Amino acid sequence: MNAFLIPYRLRLPLAIAAGAFLFLGLFLLYPLFNVFSASLLDADGERFTFANYVKILGRPFYRGAIANTLGIGVAATAITTALSVPFAFALARLPIPGKTAILALAALPLVLPSFVSAYAIVLLLGRSGLITQALQSWGIGFGSIYGAGGIVLVYTLTLYPYVLLPTIAAFKAIDVSMEEAAQSLGASPRRTVWTVTLPIVLPAILAGALLVFIETLENFGVPFVLAEDMPIFAVEAFKLFIGETAPNPSSAGVLGVLLILTTALVLLVQRRYLAPRRFATATRTAPPLLAVGRGTRAIATVYCWAIVLLALVPFFAIVVLSFMEFRGPVLHPHFSLDNFAVLLDRAGRPLVNTLIFATLTAACVTLVGVPIGYVVTRFRSGLATLLDVIATLPFAVAGTVLAIGFVVSFNSGPLVLAGGPLIMILAYTVRKVPFAVRSSSAILHQIDASLEEASISLGRSPLQTLLRVVVPLMLGGILSGIVLTWVTVASELSSTVVLYSGPWRTLTVVMFQALEGGGAGIATAAASTLIVVTLIPIALLYRLVRRYELSML
Amino acid sequence: MTAIVIDRVSKTFGSVKAVDQVELTVGDGEFFTLLGPSGCGKTTLLRMIAGFCELDSGEIRFGDRRIDRLAAHTRDIGMVFQNYAVFPNLTVAGNVAYGLKARSIAGAEIERRLAEALALVQLAGYGARWPHQLSGGQLQRVAIARALVIRPQVLLFDEPLSNLDARLRVSMRAEIRELQKSLGITAIYVTHDQEEAMSVSDRIALMSAGRLEQVGTPAEIYRHPASRFAAEFMGTTNLLDAALLGRGGSGTVSLRPEALRLLPPDAAAPAGWQSLAGTVARVEILGPITRVETHLADGTPVKLATLDEPHLPLQPGQRVTLVFDPARLTVLP
Numbered sequence: 010m011n012a013f014l015i016p017y018r019l020r021l022p023l024a025i026a027a028g029a030f031l032f033l034g035l036f037l038l039y040p041l042f043n044v045f046s047a048s049l050l051d052a053d054g055e056r057f058t059f060a061n062y063v064k065i066l067g068r069p070f071y072r073g074a075i076a077n078t079l080g081i082g083v084a085a086t087a088i089t090t091a092l093s094v095p096f097a098f099a100l101a102r103l104p105i106p107g108k109t110a111i112l113a114l115a116a117l118p119l120v121l122p123s124f125v126s127a128y129a130i131v132l133l134l135g136r137s138g139l140i141t142q143a144l145q146s147w148g149i150g151f152g153s154i155y156g157a158g159g160i161v162l163v164y165t166l167t168l169y170p171y172v173l174l175p176t177i178a179a180f181k182a183i184d185v186s187m188e189e190a191a192q193s194l195g196a197s198p199r200r201t202v203w204t205v206t207l208p209i210v211l212p213a214i215l216a217g218a219l220l221v222f223i224e225t226l227e228n229f230g231v232p233f234v235l236a237e238d239m240p241i242f243a244v245e246a247f248k249l250f251i252g253e254t255a256p257n258p259s260s261a262g263v264l265g266v267l268l269i270l271t272t273a274l275v276l277l278v279q280r281r282y283l284a285p286r287r288f289a290t291a292t293r294t295a296p297p298l299l300a301v302g303r304g305t306r307a308i309a310t311v312y313c314w315a316i317v318l319l320a321l322v323p324f325f326a327i328v329v330l331s332f333m334e335f336r337g338p339v340l341h342p343h344f345s346l347d348n349f350a351v352l353l354d355r356a357g358r359p360l361v362n363t364l365i366f367a368t369l370t371a372a373c374v375t376l377v378g379v380p381i382g383y384v385v386t387r388f389r390s391g392l393a394t395l396l397d398v399i400a401t402l403p404f405a406v407a408g409t410v411l412a413i414g415f416v417v418s419f420n421s422g423p424l425v426l427a428g429g430p431l432i433m434i435l436a437y438t439v440r441k442v443p444f445a446v447r448s449s450s451a452i453l454h455q456i457d458a459s460l461e462e463a464s465i466s467l468g469r470s471p472l473q474t475l476l477r478v479v480v481p482l483m484l485g486g487i488l489s490g491i492v493l494t495w496v497t498v499a500s501e502l503s504s505t506v507v508l509y510s511g512p513w514r515t516l517t518v519v520m521f522q523a524l525e526g527g528g529a530g531i532a533t534a535a536a537s538t539l540i541v542v543t544l545i546p547i548a549l550l551y552r553l554v555r556r557y558e559l560s561m562l
Numbered sequence: 563m564t565a566i567v568i569d570r571v572s573k574t575f576g577s578v579k580a581v582d583q584v585e586l587t588v589g590d591g592e593f594f595t596l597l598g599p600s601g602c603g604k605t606t607l608l609r610m611i612a613g614f615c616e617l618d619s620g621e622i623r624f625g626d627r628r629i630d631r632l633a634a635h636t637r638d639i640g641m642v643f644q645n646y647a648v649f650p651n652l653t654v655a656g657n658v659a660y661g662l663k664a665r666s667i668a669g670a671e672i673e674r675r676l677a678e679a680l681a682l683v684q685l686a687g688y689g690a691r692w693p694h695q696l697s698g699g700q701l702q703r704v705a706i707a708r709a710l711v712i713r714p715q716v717l718l719f720d721e722p723l724s725n726l727d728a729r730l731r732v733s734m735r736a737e738i739r740e741l742q743k744s745l746g747i748t749a750i751y752v753t754h755d756q757e758e759a760m761s762v763s764d765r766i767a768l769m770s771a772g773r774l775e776q777v778g779t780p781a782e783i784y785r786h787p788a789s790r791f792a793a794e795f796m797g798t799t800n801l802l803d804a805a806l807l808g809r810g811g812s813g814t815v816s817l818r819p820e821a822l823r824l825l826p827p828d829a830a831a832p833a834g835w836q837s838l839a840g841t842v843a844r845v846e847i848l849g850p851i852t853r854v855e856t857h858l859a860d861g862t863p864v865k866l867a868t869l870d871e872p873h874l875p876l877q878p879g880q881r882v883t884l885v886f887d888p889a890r891l892t893v894l895p
Binding site (some may be wrong): 016017018457459460462463464465466467468469470471473474478481482 | 612613614616632633634635636637638639640641643644645647648649650651660661664665705708709712718
């Protein structure tokens with residue numbers, strides 16, 4: 010097509026879309042295509058076959074992996090939801106002391122690495138755990154925390170904010186006059202909650218619950234720490250991939266494809282049935298707090314604080330433990346800085362790598378995600394919808410699977426990236442793009458499009474307008490997105506373990522290797538460093554992040 | 563010298579013809595209004611002139627220069643938006659100077675024109691204020707100053723008053739008209755409010771379903787509507803059967819309520835006027851005017867409006883004689 014026939018107005022969005030399709034095509038669709046084709050080719054990668062699926066699905070071990078993963082996911086989702094909905098209701102509608110603090114603390118598990126929590130649980134309640142041994146010395150025993158129970162526990166403690174935060178927002182967005190209407194029609198307050206309030210917030214609850222479910226499907230670190238012999242999807246895909254010696258990673262490919270299909274199915278359900286049902290109630294003022302008795306208030310207060318604090322205990326424990334002396338895996342309750350000395354000595358480079366990767370990824374994600382968010386929000390067309398769908402796709406792809414696709418795609422051929430730092434940064438970027446797109450599109454929805462038209466009619470070109478009007482207005486959201494990307498990339502594990510190579514280890518890899526090799530001291534030091542690295546930027550930009558956090562969910 | 567020529571312009575969204583073969587010429591310095599109900603295509607047409615919407619076919623010219631293929635930011639247009647679109651991250655001065663800076667005008671010149679523009683919209687001394695400190699009316703003045711200061715060839719107004727309260731609307735529309743006339747810049751104004759359109763415009767194009775329904779001065783369109791739609795859109799009217807009024811042939815005529823008069827008892831109708839016998843059904847005293855709904859003998863409702871007339875007490879059920887000058891009838895096609 011002749012470029013001069015494209016209306017000037019559409020040239021900038023088309024250029025952005027072209028760049029985005031190129032990037033996502035090369036670093037998302039191409040690796041995924043290679044995972045699919047790996048699963049459909051024989052071990053030499055030459056002939057087309059369904060034998061791999063038959064082989065994997067024929068083995069009870071892998072069928073078990075699928076069943077375990079889904080079962081754990083359903084259980085964790087159900088428990089998380091059951092705990093979070095009353096929590097959200099209490100925070101939104103009951104007089105509870107310390108609400109601001111509860112909200113601030115409740116959001117933390119979203120950014121803290123969940124496998125650190127899992128590791129803390131092992132150190133406290135595991136076979137030679139601190140609490141286990143203390144209890145044993147008094148003759149008290151309890152069931153094993155390894156396997157499904159422990160995994161569900163950690164998921165519950167780390168993923169509950171996914172349900173809590175949107176549900177609070179939904180409870181607060183309810184128009185009081187709806188409840189008043191119900192009561193004026195004769196419904197008791199209790200009946201009003203069940204027949205009016207809950208149905209209105211239900212879509213938000215379910216949306217959060219689905220996020221929890223997807224997170225459990227894709228999570229690698231938590232089952233890696235806690236599953237022991239129990240086969241779990243993401244972990245088995247990783248083990249198969251590492252163990253596969255044939256040129257074509259067909260078995261890992263099969264698990265990867267199955268995992269993608271499952272998450273994609275869940276996402277599809279979400280988009281089709283839930284997204285259109287969000288009840289928008291146009292109200293500015295939050296509904297008033299309910300008058301309740303002292304007893305109810307006390308119970309609600311204890312309940313909320315208990316969940317928030319319990320979720321943070323493992324992280325706190327890790328920090329404390331990192332200042333104690335370990336001999337091998339055995340802990341001695343003496344204060345010591347040895348762990349950090351060892352960490353700095355042996356893992357100084359990984360610490361620097363972590364900081365550099367997180368920074369570069371945050372920059373890349375912003376440069377890729379914000380323009381896509383702009384095009385997707387401002388230009389309604391088939392092309393923009395397609396871009397939106399593709400840019401959301403990484404959300405449905407477990408980090409392990411995307412990383413396997415990266416290795417298969419960029420190990421040889423025209424673009425060799427394997428073994429370098431760039432492959433990790435690119436994989437992180439692709440994984441975080443959906444969040445950047447969503448958050449920037451949420452911000453853009455609040456910026457009137459006529460501001461851009463005003464700027465253009467006053468003589469600034471669309472590109473200048475984007476840079477001088479749109480970007481400054483989005484700045485708060487963009488910065489907050491950068492912070493959240495930065496902290497989540499710093500604790501990324503699932504694609505890192507597949508992609509890292511010797512000099513490019515990160516802090517999470519140091520922890521991962523220590524877990525395999527038993528160096529508990531260095532692992533705790535790495536974990537607390539990770540916690541500090543995560544909390545500092547969040548604390549510095551707390552107000553900003555708080556304001557935009559919800560849009561990232 | 564900027565006349566605007568809209569030459570057989572069309573635009574289709576999906577299966578809807580938003581703008582359908584519109585042909586218009588707006589004279590240099592004219593205050594021209596696109597009027598119509600929502601969805602009639604008036605805003606689409608305005609956005610095509612501004613460059614925010616592509617034409618499917620046709621041409622738009624400023625004078626002899628074809629502009630519909632030009633990039634929006636090179637068209638030299640001042641546009642005032644419905645929701646003001648004042649940049650919230652810039653001060654009043656920053657907003658008004660925005661277009662001047664985009665044109666790389668020298669600092670001293672910017673200062674001079676900025677002060678001049680703010681004075682013009684009665685915001686002198688407001689330069690350092692932030693948009694969130696201003697009222698709706700003041701924001702709209704900032705938006706107008708920002709559009710005027712670049713001395714555009716053409717001014718476009720997209721329902722600029724619809725977010726203001728009723729009183730402010732009335733005073734702002736007079737101000738806008740005065741400013742436009744004193745600067746002599748060709749202006750196109752979009753509104754769905756016929757009273758606003760009649761108050762500000764030199765000429766009005768009444769649009770419906772993407773087509774031009776009628777183009778003319780406010781008085782022409784009001785007094786001589788070319789269609790049933792025009793007659794009804796421009797104000798309350800009585801659409802009556804031509805036969806009923808003793809006029810030959812079939813068809814409908816439009817007779818404005820204020821063209822009818824109540825004949826006082828024992829008075830005679832003015833020479834040449836026609837009269838109708840009716841019964842009062844409802845009386846609404848709105849203050850300056852009184853609206854009366856009457857029914858003719860066959861039940862046809864006829865609305866009448868008079869200035870407040872305390873000496874003529876009216877009761878429902880009362881028999882009255884309505885008279886009108888036949889010259890004020892409009893026969894509709």
